[in-house]
Amino acid sequence: MSRFSRLFHQFDPSEQRLVAQSLIIGTLVWAIIYALKNGMHWLEHHLLTFLAEQPFGVAAATLLGTLTLGALFVAALARYGSKRVHYRDANGHLHELIDVEGDGLERAISLYYASEPTFDRALLGEEGVDVRWKLPTFSLALRKIAATLATLGSGGSGGLEASVTLIGESVAAGLFKPRGVGLQGGARRMWHWWRSSDPDDLQTAQLSGIAAAVATLLGAPFAAAFFATEVMYRRRPIVEKLVYALIAALVAFFLNNIANTALAGEGFSRFSIGHLFDVDQIVLPPLGNWRYYVVLVTMCLLIASVSTQFSLLRTRLDDWFHGRFSNLWVRHLVGALLTGTIAILVWLVVATAAHYQLFGISPETSQHAWGLVLGTGEAVINQALDGRVVLAIALLALFAKMVATLCTISSGGSAGLLVPSLFLGTMIATLFIRLPLEMGWTQWTFSPVVLIVPAMTASLVSIVNVPLAAILFAVEVFSGWYMVPALITQVIVSIFTHQAPIYRTQREHYREREILPGYGVRRLPLPVEWDGYTVAELDIRRRYHLNVIGWVEQTGEGGLPYVRLSADADKPLKYGDILVVLGQNSDLELFEELLASGNILYVATAADHPDPNSPPRVLPNHRDRGERGRFAE
Template structure:
């Protein structure tokens, strides 16, 4: 009787507010489940990396020579190279010029892969040509297997001494786990009516809902890593949407982040956030301190500038000079180890000064335990080891290294100004997250959430300066399309062109663009009153007029030849007349 009454009340939705519909109920429960599953896996990865790295470090320090650190580094690079080739798939990344690049799914920076996977379910011409769109486009790519391979590759890279952060890897793991929980696997479902009904309620066929759970997975992963749920949710939203406002998705990302955070507090109550200061000293309010803050922000922006140049140079070197994948991994590991050994020799510090994730060094920077010489060597050494690890294909990220680099700049400026280290290291962490990662809201919220509201004003000052100096850039390369050109597959572009005066009154049959340039006209843009409409077919006998906008498809080289002739309209007109004659 009671059960029947309860079911009736739920069915009539009397137990929930009317605005809290079935979709929202589903997304909240899904976010909680995603947060719990992601916390378990990411927490296990975090513990595993620290456990393995500490034992490798102890073994290397107790050996007859510290050069033995090269052995686990090379072994880890070979494991990563094997995982990169085993059941590998490609994730397509679109650069700032609209070109598409095929990236291996687990090597290098995982956040770029996460961003690319996040947008796979959105409508796109290349996926329409494949005949796979919406949630199916993401289902056809790996999920749980991708999370497992990324887990093992990150453990092999960072556990053996590679330099980098966990955040990029855990975002990809969180996204893959979240999607895997909703991926249809009908052959595994028992043939029971209640199971099918449960699955029908649980499944998601809407790309918008799929992106919500993807975002929840990323937020939960970052919240588990940094111990700050609000910053984790904002990081997920900022990384995926940049300047696009998304309030509804943020709510579900926050639900998953809070779930992961409270599970961490429940099972590891003494862990706390990874950035901690025993006693936070309130910053001073006089002008001299803020002058040093501006200096700090400028120096962090300079580090960001040289980091980008170094990353591009090393990426080009590994890509053009080292052909085989396993050779790139091994060479990068050896280079990382040599730089780490040199940094330790110059300072007398342990090998984790420039190797590993750098958590201990950041803690010592906040505690004022680093000298000026150690901070300078650590800044240069960590920059070089992280770039050699990531550009050679190691599985690591840039969030924690950016905090590390900013912390070293903070120590240097604090030594120059005679301030307690934490007073400038804390704002330098904000500056580095803004300049290197381009997540200003996350940087601001993380500073306040971890160190208190007293550092809100210093954080705002360095945030403003670094935004002005490096706002258009980001360590995670953009995927957004340019207006006139879009590469749909590696080497092939869809381009909108404007008909020149030489084409006035001529038809596509007259121009014969297919034979002359090896391109296809797949449509034109028609003006309809105050709006434009893409018409996917233009008759071969329809006369063209100056200013008509055509949509053409072809290889990058063919499109380039056509554009070159369009820039030289008189020459194009002469060629048309000669061919007609």
């Protein structure tokens, strides 16, 4: 016992607290996401069943009606009581986003980094966990749950994973948010032990919440923990945080399977391992068949191409919805009606083809035509794994589902893109499964599972950009035999799509960083022409409407670089120093262009060194630009 006690106390108090927090977060997040998942599936099942049983006119009218009501409900949530969060893209620009709208993963990333100490936060007088506490936690989770049920339950197209990441983050953060409730005695001591005043500890809790939420959906805890870590730290994986994310994911995984077993009436003596997709038996990939690798490579190239276009279409549709429809209510309604219109057109095409027995489409397929576009698409993926999706249906569903999903999400509907990305890979793999059968190429024919699983990996890598999580997902759900095909697809699609993920990265460029939408900070090297001048002499604030908030001396005291913030405006600058300049982006861009245009700057020489008491002779004001944007000379 004493040895065990010594072993336990090798964990410092901070690690003990993080383990306890991960266990509690995993339990609470699982309960919430489990209820949401089953509630959403119940709504989706009953809606699709009702549509399939009704005449076309009644079904179409019902669908448009439910989509309209769902869009209005989400628009009301976005209009009343919502908050704005800022998301930083790869170029350092900030985007203002409504917290409850659209893809929740970008919002979760923004909230995750809200408490991280940064230079721009310091400029705004904000730092640490207080930045996250100013934004909603439990209330955001409740609104996101309601918005997701309204979007997907009314017939919207999309997945659950992006919504549950935001819900998991908000619930985890909410457990540590000070509530202003007076605590006494033991409760007060417990709160002081429990609370997170360190941004690093808060981020660990947030990551645990996201991992638990994704594990509840996927049934793959290791992949879920890696998914959460990779999404947040795409270019710098943090192994220490992965451990606590894995604890929460494992808790959610086991609770998920225990609950599923109990609901199935099998009792608690044993439980079955359930995953997102149903596979009756494991089919081993033909790793010794060279034709299999040829098909894999060709399929990956097509997935990479389609995924790149999908990412571009997402950006354009997002710009179109927000640029064309400034009215929030109209934007949500247009997105919902477009989704419904696509579903109606797909139903008409499938029903017509089934009636005339075209393209191998059976009447049974037409009964499930609504599911090709509406909802998450998990049922269609399971049908493809069983080999029950024909070539024409795969081609039709591929494009219809992608456009409908983007219409739902870009217009502000609450849905995600993880399962739709799996849908994309599955439909492309189905093309490679069915085409050889149609052409009679028996040697190039493979079981659906052996192509669909690598295709899922490829689509996760190319669209969501989580390569390790994608490989682990294939291994955990479909067995370790798929490690080699998953690795091959991961390498190929990463080469062609690593710069075009569907989720914009948070890793901004060093030299360009916005502190508010439209305002940024640049670090610009001092040109040789300004060597010896002071900030006051250059008069940058009046001439260029910018503030020099400091500079980095390349040769400070002791010969080492020295950072000067709130620096003396009368201290001469030296060539090689780096100016830290704050202002509007448009002014910063013009100022940067001026520094690059050496032909119009005053050139100081040894014989003509500037007088410290007089300003430079030639320092053009960028407000004197011509109409075409060139400096007047």
